[in-house]
Amino acid sequence: MYVGRGPRRAVSGHERGLSLARVRYVVHGRGRGHATRARAVIAHLRDLGHQVAVAGGRDALPVLGEADGDDVEEAPSLTPDMGVFRTLGGVVTRVSAERLALTRDATEIVVSDGDMPSVLAARLMGCPSIAIGHGIVFSHGRPPAGISADLWRREARKARVASWGSTRQVAVNFVPVEAAKETVTVARPEVRSELRRSEPDGTVLAYFRDDNGEDVLRALVSAGERPLLFSDVPCAVDGVEVRPRDPRAFTAALSCARAVISSAGSQLISECVHLGVPQFALYDRSDAEQALNVEMLRAAGLGDGASFAEVVAADLEGFLQATDQGRPEPAPWDAPSAAQAVAQLIDSLLA
Known part of the structure; x- marks a missing residue:
């Protein structure tokens, strides 16, 4: 981590004629998806010579810490269960802390993965910012054909908050979408380099972010499967193999x-x-983003899904029977990766 003293203004890499910058990268901490993507982007930026200070919320800390150790700062995230007054207090506290961090580190640009206070602090400090995330698909993209326009608008209103005030936006999606604004770059997801396609071994893998899949697990066991569940919470369903949430x-x-x-x-x-x-992806009926993810997954012919409240055993059995027909293949898509998009925007904003 780079820490300066006193009011002296540091000389930037761009002013020295180098293509590097001092970046503050802040990651939302609900679920591990934000941090998983961020690790790949951060590694790419560092490979290019940028200095990257990293901060993250609750669930992001252990994922980011695998790469950065103790150098990851805690940046408490705003979550839907906080209520209005706690949220407002959290915004004020976080924005104040972010402004101090930007001054301390002589930050030249902020990258925010789902973290609204860091974007707001950057705007108040006159520092350019890049908002990156899947939610930006809804707030700054156009819905593909056949996708629920009402759900899209609902999610867009919510997603717009996290990127409000950002200079540029990177919308990350698993299928092509059209950008709705000139400030938006649509990007392919970052996929961990460790992921290697292997011959299927028959495993039905299960993962539920909120540990709310017991009824689904019972249906799988009743269908003759022995699902492998990754969870840090004990499972009450007999016939399920449970392993802790270890990334490797x-x-x-x-x-x-x-x-x-x-x-x-x-x-x-x-x-x-x-x-x-x-x-087969499942969502809570109140979660418009995940419902839209299922719609896009199904429309592309790459998978299926349902709400937790409506899924029945026959849905799961039919899906598993169809897996014998081979693996789905996505259509070719010419778009930069999330890491490439962020790096290109840093260069253009600080040129």
């Missing part, structure tokens, strides 16, 4: 899985699409 073990299991039954988060969907692993 999960990667190894995912690479050779016959199928994935999971929450409909975009990062795991992206990895399944990359590997060609059939996925």
Whole structure:
């Protein structure tokens, strides 16, 4: 981490004629998808010579810490369960802390993965910022044909908050979408380099972000499956093999899985699409983003899904039977990766 003293203004890499910058990268901390993507982008920026200071919320810290150790700052995230007054207080506290960090580190540009306070602080300080995330697909992109326009608008209103005030936006998606504004770059997801397509070994892998999949697991066991569940919470369903949420073990299991039954988060969907692993993705009916993810996954012919409240055993059985027909293949898509898009924007904004 780079820390300066006093009011002296540091000389930037661009002023020295070098293509490097001092970057503050802040990652939202609900779920691990933000941090998984961020690790790949951060590594790419550092490979290019940029100095990157990293901060993250609760679930992001252990993922980011695998690469940065103790140098990752904690940046408490705003979550939907906080309520209005706690959220407002959290915004004020975080923006104040972010402004101090920007001054301390003589930051030249902020990259925010789902973290609104860091974008707001950058705007107040006159510092350019890049908002990156899957939610930007909805707030700054046009819905593909056949996708629910009402759901899209609903999610756009929510997603717009996290990127409000950003200078540029990177919309990361697992299928092509059209940008709605000139400030937006649509990018392919970052997929971990450790992911290697392997011959399916028959495993039905299960992962539920909110540990709310017991009814689904019972249906799988009743269908004769022995699902492999990654969770840090004990499972009350007999016939389920449970392993802790270890990224390396999960990667190894995912690479050779016959199928994935999971929450409909975009990062795991992206990895399944990359590997060609059939996925049945589930969402809570109140979660418009994950419902839209399932619609896009199904429309592209790359998987299926349903809401937790409506899925029945026959849906899962039919899906698993169809996996015998081979792995789905995504259509070719000429777009930069998320890391490439962020690096290009840093160069253009600081040129």
